[in-house]
Amino acid sequence: MWSHRAFKAITPLKIVLLIGQTIAGQNCLWVWVRDHRQHHRHSDTHGDPHNASNGFFFSHIGWLMSKKHPEVIAKGKLIDMSDLEADPWVMFQKDHYKKLYFLFAFLVPVLVPIVCWDETVFNSVMVAFFARAIITINGTWMVNSWAHKFGTRPFTRDILPTDTHLVALIALGEGWHNYHHTFPWDYRAAEAGSPLNLTRRLIEGMAAWGWVYDLKAATPGMVKARVLAKGDGSHPLWGHSTFEEFQQHENR
Template identity: 50%
Template sequence: MTTKDFAPVSSDGARENNIVDTLIESTMVKNPHVPARVIGTDYTYRRKIVWKNAIGFLILHILAVWGFFIFVRGGVSLKTLLWISVILFLSGEGVTIGAHRLYSHKSFSATPLLRAFLLLCHTIAGQNSMYIWCRDHRLHHRYSDTDADPHNSKRGFFFSHIGWLMSRKHPYVLEMGKRIDMSDLEADWMVMFQKKYYYPLYVIFALFIPVWVPIQYFGETFWNSLLVCYFFRYCYQLNGTWLVNSAAHLYGTRPYDKNFQPVESWFVSLLCFGEGWHNYHHAFPWDYKTAELPTHINISAVVIRMLEKIRLAYDLKTAPPEMVAERIMRTGDGTHHVFGNEEAKAAVTAIGPLHPLNPSYTTKHKPL
């Protein structure tokens, strides 16, 4: 059970996430309602709002803010705060380790016991079934930041953060989503079981148990537990995940490939267990670390290696250092902490706190 250097092959047999190839290839869609053209971003396209979704998210966030004020004013016990922290950690790893690094990218292998546990944790996170999450994410990598990307960041922060869930999918998302190879997940009975029974599983594990435990064992009132342990906790985690789609595609440096929209963001990595090193991840999506450095603000990578030590995870895939260095020198924006140059680093403007390996949120690069 060792970490392996791995060549970049995507889930459908082609090199994954090469946006340059994506933008120049002649990928014509067969849907008669979609014009046959190379996929980019059509800024004249107007999306239709799905009002039930928009109103639902508004209500969800209002109740989450209510829960937040109860939280900051000490309206729940220390035991409940510890309970929330455990739920946030487990459900967060269900997304980052389970849905993202294992099931979407197959960057390592897992025993049936670990796969079942990660599916459970992912259910607690409440971000749709594993099957749908992975399909959308594979589509995102295949057509990153184009109209076929479910949360195309070229549409701006709000759309890539939450707006994509409030509007009808672009025809390209629907068409290209049907072409994503999901045969590996379709052959996994546990994934398909969760997909089939997702909603009752969600009610039990994401809503009932997180709210019931503090009421039963910690003396919380029903409303305090519901508002803090469900609405606040759920919204906090949702927005953390959404920041990977929005902030980590817009505000940061591109030391590995300046042709990619995704950026490096230590802030997003801090909130999302290491998912913010996004320029690296889009350059080397098969790497279990989703980052060049294995331990730098990357809790999920540390956890995966711990799981490897106890033989629950194995065949960890990683990009060889020489491949990473070559990519930095060939396509990077010059801001890399080792292989960068002073001129490129001097061109960086900072908004917010600085960080030695990710010096800013924004750069002076022209928008892609």
């Protein structure tokens, strides 16, 4: 919603999503969106914060353990963030991120087991904070690493992002990454009918309740044309066709 403007949401849901993003512990939303927009604009080049061309380890976690490439700093200053800067809720989270993170990502998750079922402080901290953070963050990082190396490229063959069932399972639908880089503004982040896409189902459920609206999605015709023109031949329906055959069929 914030990175690609794929849909809009009512204010109460925005607040809930901001709290969830805070719990995820991946920096404030403003920084996350800037990095993600930069990743798409300069994907797998020196201007990409987690450039997969530098190897699996770098794109997974190494980019957070090293100084930013000068191109990352230079290109990051050019990313338009005016839409987020006009959102008071986003900027409130940005200004108070550390306090909000301590409250929602550490204090509340740790206190609930202690208060509700007499868990020890040590166990609660180790499981409800450290284990949860390590598991969820590494699952998210697989989108930057595994899904830029292993898998198929049915929609755009000359980029690193791939479609992979494994990451789609772990990241609740975010593993159809070749599609996402081809149509980044599509709210589904995957082709219609792709399995393991619980995030898409959640968004559609919220749309049915009127909580989100103005959903954007690529049409089947757009998807087919792209597969035939730029795909690697792995698409289950049109992968073995050619763009010339598609054009001939359309002209008949």
